[in-house]
Amino acid sequence: MAPIDGPVILSPADVAQAMELSAEAGWNQLPADWRLFMAHGKVFGLFDGMVLVATAAIMPYGDDFAWIGMVLTRKDWRGRGHGTALLKTCIAELEALGRTALLDATPAGEPLYRSLGFEDGERFTRWQGVGGGASAASATPDPAALTAANAAFGADRTPLLIDFSARCPAARRSAPQGAAHAFGRDGRIATQIGPVVGADEAAVAELVEGVVAALDGPVFLDVADSRPLLVERLRALGFARQRPFLRMRKGPRPAPGRANETAVIAGPEFG
Structure with missing residues (x-):
């Protein structure tokens, strides 16, 4: 070595x-x-x-x-x-x-990243709760979900989403008429729901409720602070605020994707 x-x-x-x-x-x-x-x-x-x-x-x-x-x-x-x-x-x-560099920083890391030239962007919060453990079959995902998720993110990350889908099929769901789409993955501590995309806040909130109901054990979601309806629903399900994240950017290009369609990120490590 x-x-x-x-x-x-x-x-x-x-x-x-x-x-x-x-x-x-x-x-x-x-x-x-x-x-x-x-x-x-x-x-x-x-x-x-x-x-x-x-x-x-x-x-x-x-x-x-x-x-x-x-x-x-x-x-x-x-x-x-x-x-x-x-x-x-x-x-x-x-x-x-x-390439432009992006990351999702904790409050402890923000000063260092700013000193290196990173600029502030959107804010997200991790919410932690427990799945409902429902035994009902998972909803059928929309075949267009990958396309919608990639468009909202701003780049093709199909291999990542396919990997997530195989690891946590219960989180792979779509709302009626493709109004929202959800993915998720298993984790060491909790199942991580995300990404979840969709501009219709009500459709996103209902879809996330369905995913939570289908999961067992601890659940994490890193939710955009611009999604108050989803936060309200999570609170009603007993979820608690765990930690904030700040999206930061350094480089010649603007932040990618469609912020109004990103409700839940894939996690700070994946964006």
């Missing part, structure tokens, strides 16, 4: 150690999420001998932008600038490609 002062690109052989970092931080990822980054993006890592001590990942979408996520440092190695160094590696990589 490379010395701690040299970033390397991680491979599936490193997933077990990467999972140790995300689990230590209390994050929700499974090995399948790390493999998505490795298959369709790039994960940078720093090693101290054979021990993976820090990570940061890039997930490209389309030709113009990419998401930065999974900026993690093992507890005993924190405070030495390793995470920041890998973040800068990701930024430099995207700048060299002419």
